Amino acid sequence: MLDQGLKSQLKTYLENLRHPVELIASLDASAKSAELKVLLDDIVEASEKVLLRLDGQDARKPSFAVRAPGADARVTFAGLPMGHEFTSLVLALLQAGGHPPRVEPEVIEQIKALEGDYSFETYFSLSCQNCPDVVQALNLMSVLNPAIRHVAIDGALFQDEVEARKIMAVPTVLLNGQPFAQGRMSLEQILAKLDTGAAARDAAKIAAKGTFDVLVVGGGPAGAAAAVYAARKGIVTGLAAERFGGQVLDTMAIENFISVPHTEGPKLVSGLEQHVKAYDVDVMNLQKAARLVPAKTAGELSEIVLESGATLRAKTVILAPGARWRQMGVPGEEQYRNQGVAYCPHCDGPLYKGKRVAVIGGGNSGVEAAIDLAGIVAHVTLIEYDSQLRADAVLQRKLASLPNVTVITSALTTQVLGDSEKVTGLTYRDRPTEAAHTVELEGIFVQIGLVPNTEWLQGALALSPRGEIEVDAHGATSAPGVFAAGDATTTPFKQIVIAAGDGAKAALSAFDYLIHLPTEATQAVAA
Incomplete structure (x- = not known):
C-alpha cells in the first residue's frame, strides 16, 4: 500500500509516539477491506507502539478506530485515508499516542471546556483539498475531549450512504445526525460555532486594542505580503481576516508562482501564515469587516468596524479583501447550492x-x-x-x-x-x-470567474463599475491613508503572484505615507 518513501516518513513520524496506540479494524471480504488491511499492516510495521486488532464491530466496512489502549474509540476512519487524508491519519496516530498538537494553549483549553455530547460525521473525498482541515480539527477535538467523537467517511467508498443522506458536496459535517456545516472550516471556526460565547469574548478583546500604524484587512497573498512588509519596518501592524488564506485555500494546483514549480493552495497558505507569524503582527482571524470609516484628511485615523461590533483604529489601512466565486445568478442556483x-x-x-x-x-x-x-x-x-x-x-x-x-x-x-x-x-x-x-x-x-468582496465598502471610497477598489500606481485609494491590493482592486490580471506584489507595494506606500505626515499630524494621531 505505502511505497518505501512513505514508509520511511511514517516510521520517522511515529518515533514521536509517547505511548501505545491501538488500531481496531472492522473488515469484510471486499477488495477495499483487503487494501485497508495492507495499509494497517504497514503502519504496525513502522512502530512497535502501534497495535492492530481485527475484532472491530463497526457497521461501516472497511473502517478502523484509533485509540489509546483501554480508552474509548473516539476517532474513526471509514475507508482508506490516503491522498489528502494521509496527513490526517498520521496526525490522529500521533495525537492518540500523546504527541502534543501544534495548537495554542487557550484553544486546547477551549476544546476541553466544551460540555455536552458531540457525535460528528464528516464525508470527505480523497481529492478534496478542503477536507483535511475539517477532519483534522474534529479528530483533535475528539482526542482532547471525551464528550466528542468523530467518524471521517470516504464518500466515494460509501456511495449508498451518500445517496441515502443526500450528500452532494464535501466536506459535509453532521453533528448528532443533523447537518452541521459544509465546506472548509478551521478548528477555530468549528469552535466558534460550538462555543457561542467565544464571539463576544473575542469582540471585547479586539475593542480594547490600541491604534495600529498599519491595519491590513484580508489574509490572502496580498494581505499576508502587506503584513510582512509593514512589520519589517518596525511599525505596529495588525491583520484582520475573515479566513486567513482566502480564495487560495480553494485552489488545487498552483504552477505559476515564480520559483515554485508546483504547489497546492493549502500548502501555500500554510507558508504564508508561518511567514506572517514570524513577525510581530497582531493576527485577528475569523473577523469579518462590515464597514470602513476612512480618514477625511491626512493624519486622521481610519476605522474598520467588524461584524462582531468591535472597531479597529489605524493610521493607515491596507484593504485586501480578495474575491469569491462568481455565481450564475439564475433561478434554482441558490436553492440547489451544495445539492448539485x-x-x-x-x-x-x-x-x-x-x-x-x-x-x-x-x-x-x-x-x-x-x-x-x-x-x-x-x-x-x-x-x-x-x-x-x-x-x-x-x-x-x-x-x-x-x-x-x-x-x-x-x-x-x-x-x-x-x-x-x-x-x-x-x-x-x-x-x-x-x-x-x-x-x-x-x-x-x-x-x-470571480467577484470582488467589496460590498461593505460602498460609499466609503471610489469603486469601479465592477465593484473593484480604484487604486493608483502606488496602491492608494480615493481616501487618505487607505491603500488596497490584490484581486479586489482595479489592478489587471488576478494572479497570486500579482496580488503578493500588490500587497508589498501597498505596505511600502503606507510606510511612505506615515513618514511624510507633518509632525503635528503624527503627534495628533498618536494622542
Whole structure:
C-alpha cells in the first residue's frame, strides 16, 4: 500500500509516539477491506507502539478506530485515508499516542471546556483539498475531549450512504445526525460555532486594542505580503481576516508562482501564515469587516468596524479583501447550492462518479474542471457564453481529445432544474437563434470567474463599475491613508503572484505615507 518513501516518513513520524496506540479494524471480504488491511499492516510495521486488532464491530466496512489502549474509540476512519487524508491519519496516530498538537494553549483549553455530547460525521473525498482541515480539527477535538467523537467517511467508498443522506458536496459535517456545516472550516471556526460565547469574548478583546500604524484587512497573498512588509519596518501592524488564506485555500494546483514549480493552495497558505507569524503582527482571524470609516484628511485615523461590533483604529489601512466565486445568478442556483450546484470540481467531483454533469465556463478554470471531471463522471457538458472557448490552446486540445465531453458555445444558462432535493438538469438559450434547450444531468460546476468582496465598502471610497477598489500606481485609494491590493482592486490580471506584489507595494506606500505626515499630524494621531 505505502511505497518505501512513505514508509520511511511514517516510521520517522511515529518515533514521536509517547505511548501505545491501538488500531481496531472492522473488515469484510471486499477488495477495499483487503487494501485497508495492507495499509494497517504497514503502519504496525513502522512502530512497535502501534497495535492492530481485527475484532472491530463497526457497521461501516472497511473502517478502523484509533485509540489509546483501554480508552474509548473516539476517532474513526471509514475507508482508506490516503491522498489528502494521509496527513490526517498520521496526525490522529500521533495525537492518540500523546504527541502534543501544534495548537495554542487557550484553544486546547477551549476544546476541553466544551460540555455536552458531540457525535460528528464528516464525508470527505480523497481529492478534496478542503477536507483535511475539517477532519483534522474534529479528530483533535475528539482526542482532547471525551464528550466528542468523530467518524471521517470516504464518500466515494460509501456511495449508498451518500445517496441515502443526500450528500452532494464535501466536506459535509453532521453533528448528532443533523447537518452541521459544509465546506472548509478551521478548528477555530468549528469552535466558534460550538462555543457561542467565544464571539463576544473575542469582540471585547479586539475593542480594547490600541491604534495600529498599519491595519491590513484580508489574509490572502496580498494581505499576508502587506503584513510582512509593514512589520519589517518596525511599525505596529495588525491583520484582520475573515479566513486567513482566502480564495487560495480553494485552489488545487498552483504552477505559476515564480520559483515554485508546483504547489497546492493549502500548502501555500500554510507558508504564508508561518511567514506572517514570524513577525510581530497582531493576527485577528475569523473577523469579518462590515464597514470602513476612512480618514477625511491626512493624519486622521481610519476605522474598520467588524461584524462582531468591535472597531479597529489605524493610521493607515491596507484593504485586501480578495474575491469569491462568481455565481450564475439564475433561478434554482441558490436553492440547489451544495445539492448539485458546486464550485470545486476537485472536492466534489468524486461524488458524481458515473453521473452526468455540466461545467459552466470556457476559460482555463472551466476547461481544466471539465478535463478533471471527464475521468470520473459519465459525461461532461461544457457550456460557454462566448462564441469560442477562452482557455489556453494546450487545454483545448486536451479537452477535444476526450470522448465523453460535449462543448456548447454561444449559450446562456437560464435555469437550474431540480426535484426539490437535488439537481436534475439545466436550461440554456442558444444566443444566435434564441432557441431554448434542456440538458438532463445530476451536477453543475460553476467556473465563471470571480467577484470582488467589496460590498461593505460602498460609499466609503471610489469603486469601479465592477465593484473593484480604484487604486493608483502606488496602491492608494480615493481616501487618505487607505491603500488596497490584490484581486479586489482595479489592478489587471488576478494572479497570486500579482496580488503578493500588490500587497508589498501597498505596505511600502503606507510606510511612505506615515513618514511624510507633518509632525503635528503624527503627534495628533498618536494622542
